[in-house]
Amino acid sequence: MNDNRHFEIDFHDIVTDPNLSRRDFIKALGGGIIIFFCVGDSSVLEAQRRGGSRLPEDFNAFLRVGPDGRVTLFTGKIEQGQGAITSLPQMLADEMDTSPDVVDMVMGDTSLCPWDMGTFGSMTIRFFGPPLRAAGAEARKVLIELAAEQLQVPQERLTVENGVVFDKENKDKKVTYADLAKGKTIERHAKEKPPVKSPSAFKVMNKPYLHRDARDKVTGTAKYAGDMRLPGMLYAKLLRPPAHGAKLKRVDTSAAEKMEGVTVVRDGDMVAVLHKDPDQAAAALAKIDSEFDVPAATVDDQTIFEHLLKNVGRENVVVEGGQLEQGEKASEIVVEQTYLDGYKAHAAIETHTALAQVEGNKVTVWASTQTPFPLKDQVVNALGFQAENVRVITPFVGGGFGGKSASQQGVEAAKLAKITGKPVQVMWSREEEFFYDTFRPAAVVKIKSGLTKDGKATLWDYHVYFAGDRGASQFYDIPNHRTSSVGSAFGGGGPHPFATGAWRAPANNTNSFARESQIDIMAAKAKMDPIEFRLKNLKDERPIRTLRAAAEKFGWKPAPAPSGRGFGVAVGIDSDTFVAEIAEVEVDKRTGKVRVKRIVCAQDMGLSINPQGSTIQMEGCITMGLGYALTEDVRFKGGMILDRSFDTYELPRFSSLPKIETVILDLPNETAHGGGEPAIITMGAVIANAIHDATGARLLQMPMTPERVRKALAAMA
Amino acid sequence: MAIVYSKPATGNHHFAKLQSKGVHMAETIAFTLNGQPVTVTTDGQRPLLWVLRTDIGLTGTKFGCGQALCGACTVLVDNKAVRSCVTAVRNVAGRDVRTIEGLSKDGQMHPLQKAFVEHDALQCGFCTPGMILTAYSLLRQNPEPTRDEIIAAMDHNLCRCGAHTRIIDAIQDAAAQMKGGKA
Numbered sequence: 043m044n045d046n047r048h049f050e051i052d053f054h055d056i057v058t059d060p061n062l063s064r065r066d067f068i069k070a071l072g073g074g075i076i077i078f079f080c081v082g083d084s085s086v087l088e089a090q091r092r093g094g095s096r097l098p099e100d101f102n103a104f105l106r107v108g109p110d111g112r113v114t115l116f117t118g119k120i121e122q123g124q125g126a127i128t129s130l131p132q133m134l135a136d137e138m139d140t141s142p143d144v145v146d147m148v149m150g151d152t153s154l155c156p157w158d159m160g161t162f163g164s165m166t167i168r169f170f171g172p173p174l175r176a177a178g179a180e181a182r183k184v185l186i187e188l189a190a191e192q193l194q195v196p197q198e199r200l201t202v203e204n205g206v207v208f209d210k211e212n213k214d215k216k217v218t219y220a221d222l223a224k225g226k227t228i229e230r231h232a233k234e235k236p237p238v239k240s241p242s243a244f245k246v247m248n249k250p251y252l253h254r255d256a257r258d259k260v261t262g263t264a265k266y267a268g269d270m271r272l273p274g275m276l277y278a279k280l281l282r283p284p285a286h287g288a289k290l291k292r293v294d295t296s297a298a299e300k301m302e303g304v305t306v307v308r309d310g311d312m313v314a315v316l317h318k319d320p321d322q323a324a325a326a327l328a329k330i331d332s333e334f335d336v337p338a339a340t341v342d343d344q345t346i347f348e349h350l351l352k353n354v355g356r357e358n359v360v361v362e363g364g365q366l367e368q369g370e371k372a373s374e375i376v377v378e379q380t381y382l383d384g385y386k387a388h389a390a391i392e393t394h395t396a397l398a399q400v401e402g403n404k405v406t407v408w409a410s411t412q413t414p415f416p417l418k419d420q421v422v423n424a425l426g427f428q429a430e431n432v433r434v435i436t437p438f439v440g441g442g443f444g445g446k447s448a449s450q451q452g453v454e455a456a457k458l459a460k461i462t463g464k465p466v467q468v469m470w471s472r473e474e475e476f477f478y479d480t481f482r483p484a485a486v487v488k489i490k491s492g493l494t495k496d497g498k499a500t501l502w503d504y505h506v507y508f509a510g511d512r513g514a515s516q517f518y519d520i521p522n523h524r525t526s527s528v529g530s531a532f533g534g535g536g537p538h539p540f541a542t543g544a545w546r547a548p549a550n551n552t553n554s555f556a557r558e559s560q561i562d563i564m565a566a567k568a569k570m571d572p573i574e575f576r577l578k579n580l581k582d583e584r585p586i587r588t589l590r591a592a593a594e595k596f597g598w599k600p601a602p603a604p605s606g607r608g609f610g611v612a613v614g615i616d617s618d619t620f621v622a623e624i625a626e627v628e629v630d631k632r633t634g635k636v637r638v639k640r641i642v643c644a645q646d647m648g649l650s651i652n653p654q655g656s657t658i659q660m661e662g663c664i665t666m667g668l669g670y671a672l673t674e675d676v677r678f679k680g681g682m683i684l685d686r687s688f689d690t691y692e693l694p695r696f697s698s699l700p701k702i703e704t705v706i707l708d709l710p711n712e713t714a715h716g717g718g719e720p721a722i723i724t725m726g727a728v729i730a731n732a733i734h735d736a737t738g739a740r741l742l743q744m745p746m747t748p749e750r751v752r753k754a755l756a757a758m759a
Numbered sequence: 760m761a762i763v764y765s766k767p768a769t770g771n772h773h774f775a776k777l778q779s780k781g782v783h784m785a786e787t788i789a790f791t792l793n794g795q796p797v798t799v800t801t802d803g804q805r806p807l808l809w810v811l812r813t814d815i816g817l818t819g820t821k822f823g824c825g826q827a828l829c830g831a832c833t834v835l836v837d838n839k840a841v842r843s844c845v846t847a848v849r850n851v852a853g854r855d856v857r858t859i860e861g862l863s864k865d866g867q868m869h870p871l872q873k874a875f876v877e878h879d880a881l882q883c884g885f886c887t888p889g890m891i892l893t894a895y896s897l898l899r900q901n902p903e904p905t906r907d908e909i910i911a912a913m914d915h916n917l918c919r920c921g922a923h924t925r926i927i928d929a930i931q932d933a934a935a936q937m938k939g940g941k942a
Contacts, residue, residue: 122883123881123882123883123884123920124882125882252876252877252879253876253879253881253882255884256875256876256879256881256884257868257876258884259881259884259887260859260868260872260875260876260881260884260887260888260891261819261859261860261862261863261868261872262817262818262819262820262858262859262860262888263819263860264884265818266818266821266885268812268818268821268822269812269818271816271818277813318813319805319809319813319814320809320812320813321805321806321809322805389919390883390885390919391821391823391829391831391883391885391886391917391918391919392821392823392883392885393822393823438883438884439883440821440883440884440885441882441883441885441919441920442883443919469822471825472823472824472825472826472828472829654879658879658882658922658925661921661922661924661925662882662920662921662922663921664921665921665923665924666919666920666921687824687826687828688824688826688828688829688917689826689828693917693919694921694923695914695915695917695923696909696910696913696914696916696923696926696927697910697911697914699910699923699924699927702924
């Protein structure tokens with residue numbers, strides 16, 4: 043990709059024409075061969091309409107082959123490090139028989155790209171990928187048709203290599219994609235199910251590719267929202283309450299107003315100071331004298347679980363089968379256990395940032411966001427502007443993990459830009475980032491399960507409270523089972539004292555911790571090796587082969603836990619991908635400190651478009667998972683967040699890292715499943731189970747801090 | 760300088776002018792930045808990070824926490840890794856400051872940058888400049904670090920995406936390359 047091509051493409055002025063016809067739209071693109079395609083169902087197109095899209099309305103994605111032979115893909119997806127900027131061009135280039143190097147990406151720009159709900163849920167390759175491949179195949183077909191005409195050769199005799207169409211019988215008869223696209227304006231709709239390449243014909247897909255944005259990122263040229271500069275821009279700092287639910291009682295901005303170059307804005311409850319230097323804005327903020335009414339704290343990180351259980355509403359049955367009563371009767375051993383998980387922060391290194399510029403009745407917002415289109419809707423509502431006059435542009439995002447699905451900072455910047463008439467940047471401090479995070483929710487899981495003495499699972503009665511139901515339904519062969527869920531992971535409200543939201547594989551980390559810990563307890567009760575116990579109770583081929591692949595890589599030798607070796611096992615499913623992990627840990631029984639020495643992870647994800655990218659996502663998941671399993675916990679008192687930076691909220695560090703070994707099952711003939719989240723879901727259970735194997739102590743609450751490990755060890759004695 | 764005040768109920772904005780009252784004296788600070796002499800006239804107590812990003816417009820140096828806890832803002836001062844978010848610009852007067860933008864030479868990436876690319880030692884890339892410059896500082900002081908020495912030197916730089924093992928591999932590889940006289 044050309045350096046910064048990502049940001050150079052700009053036809054803002056053209057697409058703001060409110061009556062843009064298809065013909066104008068294609069003209070605006072500069073002609074070439076344009077392939078429209080549709081991702082998802084008609085509701086997606088409806089959302090595009092509602093969002094004030096200027097694009098014609100019968101497609102929601104497109105690509106263009108330009109007269110320079112370059113292919114541009116316009117997508118509402120964003121790049122946050124997950125690698126879509128690398129894997130999407132792989133898919134497109136392979137179907138077009140060209141090189142990913144000629145593919146340019148325009149991502150997350152609401153005026154240039156079709157509507158997209160957001161980049162989350164390991165969905166880009168799963169759901170955007172298949173129609174993209176079909177569009178690539180359609181583009182190739184159009185180019186072949188044009189070449190047949192130009193070369194006077196029947197289509198069947200033509201083939202393509204690296205963007206050059208040639209006659210199979212006379213290789214000198216050839217024409218490039220660039221020459222074919224020159225002077226043409228052709229539009230096509232990709233068919234829903236056109237022939238795409240079979241895996242044996244892949245030249246680019248299923249091959250490892252390095253991150254194509256790496257060069258920009260190691261040289262400091264990659265632009266993030268905070269790196270955007272406009273003449274006359276101001277940096278804003280906003281007055282924040284000390285606690286969620288606090289109300290502003292009194293504010294005196296006079297000392298800040300006396301500072302040179304400071305602009306003070308008061309708009310309702312919003313109090314902001316702005317300056318041409320961000321540090322001076324921060325200094326001005328410190329001079330604001332304010333008083334808030336803080337509601338009395340009724341819950342904290344110690345009492346939250348009791349509080350949650352007091353607020354349990356109606357249970358939704360996720361899945362059930364057989365009869366629980368029958369299961370009870372058939373059970374010779376019954377295990378009842380409660381699992382707890384605290385709030386977690388997303389803690390991306392880039393804080394929420396946005397720059398907004400208002401020109402007349404138009405506003406442009408550059409934002410670090412996973413959801414540019416929903417942010418656009420929020421800005422439309424906040425400013426009262428016409429949807430077609432609001433544009434959100436998403437530069438590189440410095441980590442999201444679900445946390446940047448909420449984009450409050452974009453609205454703040456837009457409001458301040460409107461009020462001051464100047465471009466305004468809002469870059470949250472680390473303290474604001476921890477305060478306004480949409481935390482992974484604290485949750486409780488209660489499980490009653492049963493088995494026979496010879497290790498056949500007979501009963502599974504599962505209740506998850508407030509985590510959400512993703513990953514709650516179990517995949518073991520248990521004849522009598524029921525899984526229910528109360529509350530959701532999203533949106534906060536309910537009994538949570540502050541906002542909660544999607545955190546990488548939402549709900550599944552908590553559910554997999556509970557399920558796989560419980561399965562491990564059952565295996566130990568049956569005095570069986572934890573892998574043998576799982577295999578005995580699995581029927582589905584996918585978790586079986588995944589678990590076997592992990593065991594083989596690890597060099598597993600069966601032994602019932604606790605074996606003293608410190609080996610743990612866990613299996614899970616997320617985004618249609620099965621994952622099996624095996625851990626080796628060392629526990630310092632005196633201090634309670636757990637050292638994870640080795641993690642082996644096998645993943646059944648179907649076709650991996652970029653095995654290099656998939657491997658890196660697995661490594662990232664494993665590393666991030668160490669944090670929620672061992673150290674990360676948001677402490678709070680009522681609406682007051684006590685952990686506000688990296689001094690007390692402990693992320694995994696270089697010294698925390700185990701040896702990581704990954705296996706991706708070779709399944710190129712299967713559809714591509716999700717890859718951004720699965721390998722994180724089993725990190726809690728695999729470590730808990732390894733701690734049990736090392737010591738015999740069972741940890742039932744995350745994070746498994748030294749203090750909790752010492753308590754669990756003491757409880758055994 | 761304008762005070763903008765809008766009444767909560769109406770949303771009308773009133774503008775007023777105030778007298779300028781400087782808080783700190785501006786001073787002129789000269790230093791070398793990426794091999795070029797620069798002079799800034801500003802309050803010398805301001806953090807180097809914001810002077811680089813705002814006054815000078817070099818945005819490769821990132822803000823992550825503002826408390827020297829994450830390392831995203833790391834720059835080199837006389838070839839040593841320094842957290843620019845807690846370094847007063849006054850303190851680099853007369854010194855040699857290098858940011859990520861100044862690491863390539865004649866369009867050629869530094870061996871550390873190349874190694875980070877070849878090892879895919881990044882994801883979102885936000886911590887990357889700080890990682891590379893911290894590693895640079897390490898290799899200046901210890902050209903052949905062991906894996907444990909790399910971990911110790913890098914341990915206070917945070918990465919949320921989980922590129923750690925690849926970063927260690929990249930640093931080891933770059934150290935070997937640089938020893939070969941390629942730097």
